[in-house]
Amino acid sequence: MHEIYPLASGFLVWVAFGVFIGGTVLRLVLLALKARRKDPVIYQYFSFYYAARSIIHWIFPFASKGMRDHPVFTIIAFVFHICLILTPIFVAAHVILIMESWQTGWWYLPNAAADIMTIIVVLCLLFFLARRILQKDVRYLSTAGDYVLLLLVAAPFITGFWTYHQWYGFETAGLLHMLSGELMLICLPFTRLFHMALFPFTRGYSGSEFGAVKGARDW
Amino acid sequence: MNTKNNTETGADQKQIHDVAIEEGARRLTREKIHSVLSELIRTEGGARLSAYSNACVHCGMCSEACHHYLSNDRDPKLSPAGKVKQTIAVIMARKGKVGPDFMKKACEIAFTECNLCRRCMMYCPFGIDVAYLMLFIRRACHKLGVVPQYIQDTAHSHSATMNQMWVRDDEWIDTLQWQEEEARDEIPNIRIPIEKEGADIFYSVIGPEPKFRAQLIYQMAVIMHASGADWTMSATPGWDNSDMCMYTGDMEMTARLKKVHFEAATRLKTKRIVMGECGHAFRSVYDVGNRLLGWKMPPLPMVHAIEFYYEILQQGHIEIENKFEQPVTFHDPCNIVRGRGLHETARYVVDKTCKTFIELEPNREHNFCCGAGGGVINCGPPFKNKRVKSNRIKAEQLASAKSKGAEVVIAPCHNCHGGLEDIINHYELGMEIKFLADILYECMKKE
Known part of the structure; x- marks a missing residue:
């Protein structure tokens, strides 16, 4: 098992980031080219002002009516996304690894804060799971892939927490942490996790159509 | 409010018999459907189709935006994403390999369980345009010849007469003259100007106005007259601004209809189009037809009747004698x-x-x-x-x-x-x- 460790902490990290960044850029470029070929209206009507207006109303909590109608879901969704993105970037262990490798780094979270944020991510995922199972419309919409994605996102956080606290079998957990994190990055451009990259474009286009052409609000 | 039969929901009433859907589907084979759908996805399924198919995280935020969902005891199948799941998502996943029964169901969903109202777009965090996706299904239904009978008949009327209601050219002119005559009983010097070249306003209506709401033409003539507007209507096809072809997925016909409408206005050298009080016709002229014809915005200024009323009220061209009493x-x-x-x-x-x-x-x-x-x-x-x-x-x-x-x-x-x-x-x-x-x-x- 120890032989995989250097691979998982070295080469595979590069592969994961390569696929994540390369895949995301490639898919966006292909989409942009496809739009140029088959959906020229997108370029014709795209307006940065109205796109930004719409995006702003959807990245601030409670700025849209849909969010105000579902306060619990809104708070959980925002807290989840904030913790999901910030924890891996600012967790001390990650920053220290970067420092050791490249002699450079950035501010990092106090350990207790990272712990709490990790627990929040997992609890939010449990909430999403419960929502998928219990809320009739969401249950109907859910596919097997949606459940797998919840697990895929939860895995690096659970294993990371396990490793940090050095519980029983933490070495294996550490390895699984790296592998699951890499798997999540690799899957990002090719699964529904890609919604992250699509958001500014779909929302921006909707905002442009509503604002610039139809003279209406879309939030 | 009487809530009789409200438990009998729309969703329970599936399998409504529509002769054109049945007959259309009977003529289909899996091979034909596959070939038409793959061709459609290849030629017309662009970036929006891909992006919308990938961006939806199945969160259900759209559900409560939909009146069908809310009115049918929150039936998940009627949530906007639920309709997508049953139609375009299956077609994309199976790469168009679906059967005639599937198309019948998809047809009923896209034509009768979605009003293309775009309310859900305002509740989806990603701004996914479900109306666009349902229109894609309708386009597929059109290409396959599986379209509900009544709306297809309307589309046939559009293609045969360039108006929605099988109104003949002479009947149209006759109706305008009839309404003018009626109006003259009330205002002796009133005119409904037909074919007046160089008028400021080209006024267009939808086919049902001459067919069964002719008093609206009368009323508009009175409003135009009182406001001193310089207006005209076309005697030739193009007088009808409506468009059901846009809703059956017959975009080629939509383009023809809008072309005739714009050309009637330009042939008469009018300065702008004022449209009667219709919503779908406005969408067709302002937002759909112009695009199909290659115009980013309509080729000549055009307003909905509301904007015209606003203008004449604000500029004092008409006066309100007594405000409307009832709340x-x-x-x-x-x-x-x-x-x-x-x-x-x-x-x-x-x-x-x-x-x-x-x-x-x-x-x-x-x-x-x-x-x-x-x-x-x-x-x-x-x-x-x-x-x-x-x-x-x-x-x-x-x-x-x-x-x-x-x-x-x-x-x-x-x-x-x-x-x-x-x-x-x-x-x-x-x-x-x-x-x-x-x-x-x-x-x-x-x-």
Whole structure:
């Protein structure tokens, strides 16, 4: 098992980031080219002002009516996304690894804060799971892939927490942490996790159509 | 409000018999469907189709935006994403390998369970345009020849006569002259100018106006006359601005229709188009037809009747003698509010002409669709009961305004009239429906 460790902490990290960044850029470029070929209206009507207006109303909590109608879901969704993105970037262990490798780094979270944020991510995922199972419309919409994605996102956080606290079998957990994190990055451009990259474009286009052409609000 | 039979939901009434859907599907084979759908995805399924298919995280935020979902005891199949799941998502996943029965079901969903009102787009965090996706299914249905009979008949009328109601050219002119004659009893020197070259305004209406709401042409003539407008109507095809082909997925016909409409206005060298109180026609001229013809915006200035009323009221071209007495409420039509942002313009006209105004809740961009739009009412009697039951939420919304005192519903759109009338009758709401022109005509100084 120890032989995989250097691979998982070295080469595979590069592969994961390569696929994540390369895949995301490639898919966006292909989409942009496809739009140029088959959906020229997108370029014709795209307006940065109205796109930004719409995006702003959807990245601030409670700025849209849909969010105000579902306060619990809104708070959980925002807290989840904030913790999901910030924890891996600012967790001390990650920053220290970067420092050791490249002699450079950035501010990092106090350990207790990272712990709490990790627990929040997992609890939010449990909430999403419960929502998928219990809320009739969401249950109907859910596919097997949606459940797998919840697990895929939860895995690096659970294993990371396990490793940090050095519980029983933490070495294996550490390895699984790296592998699951890499798997999540690799899957990002090719699964529904890609919604992250699509958001500014779909929302921006909707905002442009509503604002610039139809003279209406879309939030 | 009478809630009779409300437990019998639209979703339970699946398998409504529509002869054209049945016959169309009977002629299909899996191979033919596969070849047509793959070709359609290859040629017309662009970046929006890919992005929308990938961006949806199945969160269900769209569900409560949909009146079909809310009116059918929150049936998940009627949530916007639920309709996508049953139709385009299957087609994409199976790469077009679906059978005739699937197409029948997809046809019923896309044509009668979605009004293309775009309300869900305002509740989806990603701004996914479910109307676009349902229109994609309708386009597929059109290509496969599986379209509900009544709306297809309307599309046939468009292609044979360039108007929606099989109105013959001579009948059209006859109707205008008849309305002019009627109006002359009231205002002796009034004219309905036909073929007047160089007029400021090219006034166009939808086919149903000469067919069964001819008094609207009369009323508009009075409004034009009193405001001193220099206007005309076309004697040739192009007088009808409506377009059901846009809703059957026959985009080639939509382009032809809009071309004839724009060309009639330019042939008469008019300065701008004023359209009657219709929502879908506005969408077709302002937002769809122009694009199909390669115009980013309509090739000549065009406004909806509401904007024209606003203008003549604001500039003092007409005078309101007595404000409308009965308390009114206002229904924001999807295609001119979410589609053109005319909600405040309309409220200005209501405020100038009516004594008491009570808002519907929700209102403006968030108003619920009438349930008739998007060609749903045009799918005809087979789907009428389902349509009315599938908009119980609208009845509740109207009943709430009624409880606050509203007696009259103003709806500046023909489809909305049809839809609201059915809802008001079915749920026994006892409210009256009016166009803004009805109110203006009644309250203004005529000479």
